[in-house]
Amino acid sequence: MSALDETARPLPANDPGVPRKRGRALPPMLRHPAVLAGLAVLLLVGLAALAAPWLWTGDPILLRPRLRLRPPSEAAWLGTDAFGRDVWSRVVYGARVSLAIGFAVSAVSVLVGLTIGLVAGYVRWLDAVVMRIMDGVMAIPSILLAIAMVTLSGAGIGTVIVAIAIPEVPRVARLVRGVVLSVRTEPYVEAAIGAGTRLPKLLVRHVLPNTIAPLIVQGTYVAASAILTEAILSFLGAGIPTEVPSWGNIMAEGRQAFQIAPWVILFPGLCVAATVLAVNVIGDGLRDALDPRTARGVGVR
Amino acid sequence: QGKPVTIRAVMHSGLRITDPIITTAYIARNHGYMIYDTLFATDAAFKVQPQMVQDYSVSDDTLTYSFTLREGLKFHDGAPVKSEDCIASIQRWGKRDGMGQKLMEYTASLDVVDDRTFKLVLKRPYGLVLASLGKPSANVPFIMPKRIAETPADRNVPEEIGSGPFKFVKGEFQPGLKVVYEKNADYVPRKEAPSWLAGAKTVKVDRVEWINITDYQTAVNALINGEIDYVEQPPHDFLPILKGASGINLVNFNTLGMSGMLRMNWLNPPFDNAKVRQAVLLAVNQQDYLDAQIGDPDYMVPCLALFICKTPNATEAGAPKPDLAKAKQLLKEGGYDGKPVVIMQPTDLAISASLGPVTAQALRKIGMTVDLQAMDWQTLVGRRAKQDPVSQGGWNIFHTFWVNADLLNPVNNVGVNGRGKAGGWFGWAEDAEIEALRNAYALETDPAKQVDIARQTQERAYTIGMYFPTGQFTQPAAASAKLSGILEAPAPVFWNVEKK
Amino acid sequence: MGRFILGRLAATLPVMGVVAVIVFLLLRLAPGDPAAILAGDAATPEQIAAIRARLGLDQPMLEQFATWIWRLVHGDLGTSIISNQPVGRLILDRIEPTLALATSTILFAVLVAVPLGVLAAWRHGTWVDRAVMGLSVAGFSVPVFVLGYLLIFGFSMQLRWLPVQGYVSIADGLWPFLSRLILPTLTLSVIYIALIARTTRSSVLEVLGEDYIRTARAKGVTEARVLRRHALRNAAIPVISVIGLGIALLISGVVVTESVFNLPGLGRLTVDAVLARDYPVIQGVILLFSALYVLVNLSIDLSYLLFDPRIRY
Amino acid sequence: MSRPVLEIRNLSVPLPRGADRGYAIEDLSLTVAPGEIVCVVGESGSGKSVTAGAVMGLLPPVLKPSAGQILLEGEDLLKAGPARMRRLRGGRMAMVFQEPMTALNPALRVGDQVAEMLEAHAGRLGRGARRDKVRQLLADVHLPNPESLARAYPHQLSGGQRQRVMIAMALANDPALIIADEPTTALDVTTQAQILKLMRELQARREAGILFITHDFGVVSEIADRVVVMRTGRLVEEGPAESVLCRPQDPYTRMLIAAVPRAEPPPPRARPSLVSPVLATRDLTKNYGGRGLFGGGRPVQALDGISIALQPGETLGIVGESGSGKSTLARCIARFVDPTAGHVRIGGDDIALLPARALHPYRRRIQVIFQDPYRSLNPRRTVGQSIVEGPMNYGLSREAATARAKNLIALVGLDAGALARYPHAFSGGQRQRIAIARALAMEPDVLIADEAVSALDVSVQRQVLELLEAIRERLNLAILFITHDLRVAARLCDRLIVMLDGRIVEEGATAALFADPKHAYTRALFAAAPVMKAPPVEAVP
Numbered sequence A: 001m002s003a004l005d006e007t008a009r010p011l012p013a014n015d016p017g018v019p020r021k022r023g024r025a026l027p028p029m030l031r032h033p034a035v036l037a038g039l040a041v042l043l044l045v046g047l048a049a050l051a052a053p054w055l056w057t058g059d060p061i062l063l064r065p066r067l068r069l070r071p072p073s074e075a076a077w078l079g080t081d082a083f084g085r086d087v088w089s090r091v092v093y094g095a096r097v098s099l100a101i102g103f104a105v106s107a108v109s110v111l112v113g114l115t116i117g118l119v120a121g122y123v124r125w126l127d128a129v130v131m132r133i134m135d136g137v138m139a140i141p142s143i144l145l146a147i148a149m150v151t152l153s154g155a156g157i158g159t160v161i162v163a164i165a166i167p168e169v170p171r172v173a174r175l176v177r178g179v180v181l182s183v184r185t186e187p188y189v190e191a192a193i194g195a196g197t198r199l200p201k202l203l204v205r206h207v208l209p210n211t212i213a214p215l216i217v218q219g220t221y222v223a224a225s226a227i228l229t230e231a232i233l234s235f236l237g238a239g240i241p242t243e244v245p246s247w248g249n250i251m252a253e254g255r256q257a258f259q260i261a262p263w264v265i266l267f268p269g270l271c272v273a274a275t276v277l278a279v280n281v282i283g284d285g286l287r288d289a290l291d292p293r294t295a296r297g298v299g300v301r
Numbered sequence B: 001q002g003k004p005v006t007i008r009a010v011m012h013s014g015l016r017i018t019d020p021i022i023t024t025a026y027i028a029r030n031h032g033y034m035i036y037d038t039l040f041a042t043d044a045a046f047k048v049q050p051q052m053v054q055d056y057s058v059s060d061d062t063l064t065y066s067f068t069l070r071e072g073l074k075f076h077d078g079a080p081v082k083s084e085d086c087i088a089s090i091q092r093w094g095k096r097d098g099m100g101q102k103l104m105e106y107t108a109s110l111d112v113v114d115d116r117t118f119k120l121v122l123k124r125p126y127g128l129v130l131a132s133l134g135k136p137s138a139n140v141p142f143i144m145p146k147r148i149a150e151t152p153a154d155r156n157v158p159e160e161i162g163s164g165p166f167k168f169v170k171g172e173f174q175p176g177l178k179v180v181y182e183k184n185a186d187y188v189p190r191k192e193a194p195s196w197l198a199g200a201k202t203v204k205v206d207r208v209e210w211i212n213i214t215d216y217q218t219a220v221n222a223l224i225n226g227e228i229d230y231v232e233q234p235p236h237d238f239l240p241i242l243k244g245a246s247g248i249n250l251v252n253f254n255t256l257g258m259s260g261m262l263r264m265n266w267l268n269p270p271f272d273n274a275k276v277r278q279a280v281l282l283a284v285n286q287q288d289y290l291d292a293q294i295g296d297p298d299y300m301v302p303c304l305a306l307f308i309c310k311t312p313n314a315t316e317a318g319a320p321k322p323d324l325a326k327a328k329q330l331l332k333e334g335g336y337d338g339k340p341v342v343i344m345q346p347t348d349l350a351i352s353a354s355l356g357p358v359t360a361q362a363l364r365k366i367g368m369t370v371d372l373q374a375m376d377w378q379t380l381v382g383r384r385a386k387q388d389p390v391s392q393g394g395w396n397i398f399h400t401f402w403v404n405a406d407l408l409n410p411v412n413n414v415g416v417n418g419r420g421k422a423g424g425w426f427g428w429a430e431d432a433e434i435e436a437l438r439n440a441y442a443l444e445t446d447p448a449k450q451v452d453i454a455r456q457t458q459e460r461a462y463t464i465g466m467y468f469p470t471g472q473f474t475q476p477a478a479a480s481a482k483l484s485g486i487l488e489a490p491a492p493v494f495w496n497v498e499k500k
Numbered sequence C: 001m002g003r004f005i006l007g008r009l010a011a012t013l014p015v016m017g018v019v020a021v022i023v024f025l026l027l028r029l030a031p032g033d034p035a036a037i038l039a040g041d042a043a044t045p046e047q048i049a050a051i052r053a054r055l056g057l058d059q060p061m062l063e064q065f066a067t068w069i070w071r072l073v074h075g076d077l078g079t080s081i082i083s084n085q086p087v088g089r090l091i092l093d094r095i096e097p098t099l100a101l102a103t104s105t106i107l108f109a110v111l112v113a114v115p116l117g118v119l120a121a122w123r124h125g126t127w128v129d130r131a132v133m134g135l136s137v138a139g140f141s142v143p144v145f146v147l148g149y150l151l152i153f154g155f156s157m158q159l160r161w162l163p164v165q166g167y168v169s170i171a172d173g174l175w176p177f178l179s180r181l182i183l184p185t186l187t188l189s190v191i192y193i194a195l196i197a198r199t200t201r202s203s204v205l206e207v208l209g210e211d212y213i214r215t216a217r218a219k220g221v222t223e224a225r226v227l228r229r230h231a232l233r234n235a236a237i238p239v240i241s242v243i244g245l246g247i248a249l250l251i252s253g254v255v256v257t258e259s260v261f262n263l264p265g266l267g268r269l270t271v272d273a274v275l276a277r278d279y280p281v282i283q284g285v286i287l288l289f290s291a292l293y294v295l296v297n298l299s300i301d302l303s304y305l306l307f308d309p310r311i312r313y
Numbered sequence D: 001m002s003r004p005v006l007e008i009r010n011l012s013v014p015l016p017r018g019a020d021r022g023y024a025i026e027d028l029s030l031t032v033a034p035g036e037i038v039c040v041v042g043e044s045g046s047g048k049s050v051t052a053g054a055v056m057g058l059l060p061p062v063l064k065p066s067a068g069q070i071l072l073e074g075e076d077l078l079k080a081g082p083a084r085m086r087r088l089r090g091g092r093m094a095m096v097f098q099e100p101m102t103a104l105n106p107a108l109r110v111g112d113q114v115a116e117m118l119e120a121h122a123g124r125l126g127r128g129a130r131r132d133k134v135r136q137l138l139a140d141v142h143l144p145n146p147e148s149l150a151r152a153y154p155h156q157l158s159g160g161q162r163q164r165v166m167i168a169m170a171l172a173n174d175p176a177l178i179i180a181d182e183p184t185t186a187l188d189v190t191t192q193a194q195i196l197k198l199m200r201e202l203q204a205r206r207e208a209g210i211l212f213i214t215h216d217f218g219v220v221s222e223i224a225d226r227v228v229v230m231r232t233g234r235l236v237e238e239g240p241a242e243s244v245l246c247r248p249q250d251p252y253t254r255m256l257i258a259a260v261p262r263a264e265p266p267p268p269r270a271r272p273s274l275v276s277p278v279l280a281t282r283d284l285t286k287n288y289g290g291r292g293l294f295g296g297g298r299p300v301q302a303l304d305g306i307s308i309a310l311q312p313g314e315t316l317g318i319v320g321e322s323g324s325g326k327s328t329l330a331r332c333i334a335r336f337v338d339p340t341a342g343h344v345r346i347g348g349d350d351i352a353l354l355p356a357r358a359l360h361p362y363r364r365r366i367q368v369i370f371q372d373p374y375r376s377l378n379p380r381r382t383v384g385q386s387i388v389e390g391p392m393n394y395g396l397s398r399e400a401a402t403a404r405a406k407n408l409i410a411l412v413g414l415d416a417g418a419l420a421r422y423p424h425a426f427s428g429g430q431r432q433r434i435a436i437a438r439a440l441a442m443e444p445d446v447l448i449a450d451e452a453v454s455a456l457d458v459s460v461q462r463q464v465l466e467l468l469e470a471i472r473e474r475l476n477l478a479i480l481f482i483t484h485d486l487r488v489a490a491r492l493c494d495r496l497i498v499m500l501d502g503r504i505v506e507e508g509a510t511a512a513l514f515a516d517p518k519h520a521y522t523r524a525l526f527a528a529a530p531v532m533k534a535p536p537v538e539a540v541p
């Protein structure tokens, strides 16, 4: 879902104009108030997810059919859903699942895409074959692919993660391949070849590090969009099973009662929006910090 | 004459299969009632009344039924309805429908007497001939032209031609999206007042359009906004909104209502053991299901009668009372080993989706391990047909729901079918005793004795744990106040409806 | 050049082949059996098996695949298992709303997003920039269906300006057509606007740092002209390619938007078909979507010719 | 003398905090009279471009003049509003930039880009009149076929042609002041000579004042009326060209002038005795392109039957204009690309067509130093890591490799602390030294230096050349020295090869070649080289 990430083009291997101290890439981005806010939100959500059992939550899957669709009250801060389950507990526990999905999807797609991209970028004869397959996967509408895959292997967190991750893989692979293709003509890579460095070491030492910055940026976008995609899959009935609360399936189940019990959809909705926003903002901050081109001054007196 | 008067209705599902004989889908049945007519029809008092039939007679030995069609019946292609059409239609239906199969089992011959008269000769006396031909719900023996009725029974009919009050507009049909019917000007209604599915089918509008809106939120909004006139099954959660909206009436057309069903698989452990099944029946609580599924007490009917409350066969005989202690004990006696029980939950079918979690919670309470697997309804449909062990894609429990008209007696209620793998229903309950009772019911011609057999059947069904009724409920339709004359019936019908 | 186009067209064949294989395998490995669905509630295993045989689903997979491809090559997409209609016709019936929605979304999004992105780049680092970027990040953060509900609630239910749902062909009047397209377009374009605005911004920003922009300024050309004539055109390629890549995103969004607004388009057709395991329909539609994606991106590649004279194929 | 067209008075432009010095330019004053060419020289980073930008009002927003005045024909530009500045830019003052490749908009026809200058300022001119004027301007800068050339896109022109277009553009509105910021640095010598000639000619005709920025004293001596020397933002010396070049006062100026390579070969060294060559190529041929199913790009024959031989301890220079195939030759020998045909012998073994795997033992023996000092070191690895990588690949232990790195880093004139630092912490010249150390760590037989000093300032260039010379002496290395600069080649090489279009057109001992170039192309090359006309100056008086 994140064609958005195409904006995260490979960074130039280094940038002659502005000498920059190593490891200094992150701090300037931290100075950005929006990025700080994003980090704060993410930290908050992450802590809440970790500390879920101690946050005045009850059993998130305990049904109390007689108490269904109760508005927020002292007993249930955020009201109850159509099964009489406590929305607060579900939202807090849902943070675990949604964050896990975001993280896992970006980890899986980045790892797989990285491997494929490295191989495709460096092994000439594989390149054409692998990239055609990647093009094929990319041409299939990702949501349809994901729905089909979830119905294929049965709903479950693992399946959903894989189903969301697979359409992302080609994008990562293309990104990495692009970096590899541009890096492999860098003089320092040729120098390493000239110094007798063999392929695996060459990839790990000289090529891989260049992919890390764009991949981190890409990874954040993938994570953000994975959280949203999970919600959409739930909406279309191919999401995570109801016993495992996730923001997506809380909303999808609650949409039925959108008008009479808006709290069911509102709170997880806010959480999704805030988290995705935070992750995206962090991604943007990282991209700006890691990409010297955006730091270049432009102007006229 | 100005613009044609059109009713725009959102039905519970999109029409894709237009053949009401090959599928039991309710949407196909409803479609059948639009364009086809039936020989007999059930009225509000559960009496079977002639519909296409003018007169019929039964021989004294109750073996020979002779039917005469009304005059002036015409198919939409202009051909008159003849005896041969009826025979072909009954035969095709007899290959698919449960009650139809039973009827055919006892039928010696079906013969044309003349164009308007035909004869059914039984091998032995059978009590459900008229009840079968006047069967109100799926599969309904609709009458089609012979050439169409000769389509193999597992293949969709190539043309949608009936003799019913509406005509199918083929050019505007978009499978799954939109069906258009127009008034059949040639239709001759009966003289009797309409009652349920019997009586006069007088069409008072020019067109009926069924539009499929999958998102109920949108459907309800569209109704309130006046873009459509009718929503067949607005989920119960929307009823408060609809009640509050001006210009909308809630019409409880199907007072008989519907029922949910918890079904266990007899082939796989632990439910191959009667004690464990019994334990489940004692662990669950019907009220929980109704609360989760319906919520609004106005529309739920707690009722443990397998053959439906407020009908002739209603009884609570043999019904379990929740008893967790006993349930736990039975579970132990049944040798439950703690293996996870797979419950299939159809997430895309709102009305059944809510049942699974309730069962899961109840079973956990008595110490069972539950694997609640979410899937879409069609996956469930595919998977429930598998007789394999759980490890090979089989299952333990699923839930579904029925229109109560389909559950009224031991013969048509598939939940009490005891034939096991040989012709039983999913779950493959096998019990000779119950099969004997069902046969007895079918052959019994005395209604009072039938009621007694039904009671015994129910007691036996509960004892061996054939299924658990998760509760009856009614499902009102929401209609624009512009519509009037919506009939009570076990299926949504559009004759007699007027639009201002 | 002609040779190039032919070459590129030929290069799409393997991609489509990959798509075909993936889709086919995915479906055939999926549980759920169209035969069981067709057979209905009271079916016996024998009936189900008979239907499977009739549909050819009992054949070896390779054979099924070969049959499908063979027919495909001859322009036959097959027949829907469920509704018995030719898949080609089903698609034709449904293509108009989807095309209308996609087109209006792309148009609207481009018209809004490109100026926004240029503005943000030009006012780089100011509050204008931050506001535009903030809004477009926000656009990425709300699930499509929630946005759709909110818009319906506001514009249709409260204000009563626009209809809730449905589709009316443009042949039946412009306003009825447009009025039903406005909300879905808004819903769907939010993501697209975000995407394009961001790309436009970064692309224009990059171009603004180029030497020839300095040259243009050194000529004393007005800022508006610098942006329009020098920056935008050179920034166009990334923007256009993101529009093309975004087609995938759009198609995903279409699926959801169509069900929220009850548009009888291809998205719903596919979801319905997936849920009903209507293999020929799923295969047909996904193949069509993929072909669309591939062709759009191909024509986008070709359109680079218009924007960058250096590209000569 | 009449009123100056440009007068800069006590101009200061502070640098943002965190920069290596406080001001980009500090208290700078200079004047340009009508019809005068004032050259601003100085090493990289001395503030030449910032000066130009300040005059044009095109400084990036972080740089704001803090004090002083810039008077253009008496009008203070620092006080002019944006609209007024826009009117002046391109109207009364115009600028020619360094990079002809990127300074023109690649998406617009060059004629339109010139015409835009007219549209922006001489709005009254009609379409037809504009077209005529554009044609006239293009003809003025001696572009062939102005009519059709106006319809070309920048990428269809050569670098020299593009720079002419830029000049035409600058001339369009008869500005009083033309600022040229290193307009010839990116061009090869022959083109540079033409452009310089053109600028002189125009200036003689038009009476415009020209502020000409360069770091090349050869250029200065060709073109300047007056010279301004800058260093770290300050003016160190100024005066008529003649006096600054011949009698530089400031030590810095002297140093700069001394560093300029003379176009005279040093006396020939004792030629190493003829042993068997360490490196020899025979009929080496390389074709690019024409590959792929549907033909990717036009085919280029980059090398066409090249045969060279290199003795131990010998330095062979390869000169030739851009695109003549010099780098391709280097890359074929080092096997970064696969030759199409021919032989490359190292010692006795032919490696031209060996598969990549079998190359491993030979790689060590040929090492390359690249042109771009900023990209030839992995920015993510310390200098030490970069140097020890190669020896360790050939089985040296870490300790031994580190010891060798220490020796080498001292050899190239850096302290041992350098090993622990990252490349960004070094200047271009230092990086080039590190690259040399890295190459030497492999104990190669042949060192290929591909434009190894072209990107460096003259003063730094000189140091690196000295280093190479010293190393050659100590290690008896064979060096293949690739350059487009004859003066540099003259200084270092025993023998020269002149390449044109992938072929060797002339070959011989350096001194002999200089004394009597045979081939027309070689002669053109010599003629074009900007030569210091002033007598040599010692760096330290």
Ligand SMILES: Nc1ncnc2c1ncn2[C@@H]1O[C@H](COP(=O)(O)OP(=O)(O)OP(=O)(O)O)[C@@H](O)[C@H]1O
Pocket (backbone or CB within 6 Å): A297, D015, D016, D019, D024, D042, D043, D044, D045, D046, D047, D048, D049, D050, D051, D060, D062, D063, D215
């Ligand atoms: N945009 C900028 N931001 C910060 N510092 C700058 C910027 N541009 C130039 N500088 C600094 O101003 C000083 C002068 O730079 P300038 O570009 O004028 O040098 P130069 O003499 O033109 O060098 P070269 O010969 O390399 O072109 C340098 O220290 C440089 O780092």
Ligand SMILES: Nc1ncnc2c1ncn2[C@@H]1O[C@H](COP(=O)(O)OP(=O)(O)OP(=O)(O)O)[C@@H](O)[C@H]1O
Pocket (backbone or CB within 6 Å): D288, D289, D300, D301, D302, D320, D321, D322, D323, D324, D325, D326, D327, D328, D329, D484
């Ligand atoms: N990878 C490549 N693919 C296709 N053509 C190439 C490639 N590399 C070089 N060429 C072409 O080969 C010819 C020789 O290029 P080469 O880089 O060897 O020239 P050069 O003498 O080193 O020039 P310069 O002085 O600009 O470095 C040129 O026409 C160039 O365009």
Ligand SMILES: [Mg+2]
Pocket (backbone or CB within 6 Å): D048, D049, D050, D181
């Ligand atoms: Mg400069």
Ligand SMILES: [Mg+2]
Pocket (backbone or CB within 6 Å): D326, D327, D328, D451
């Ligand atoms: Mg070169």
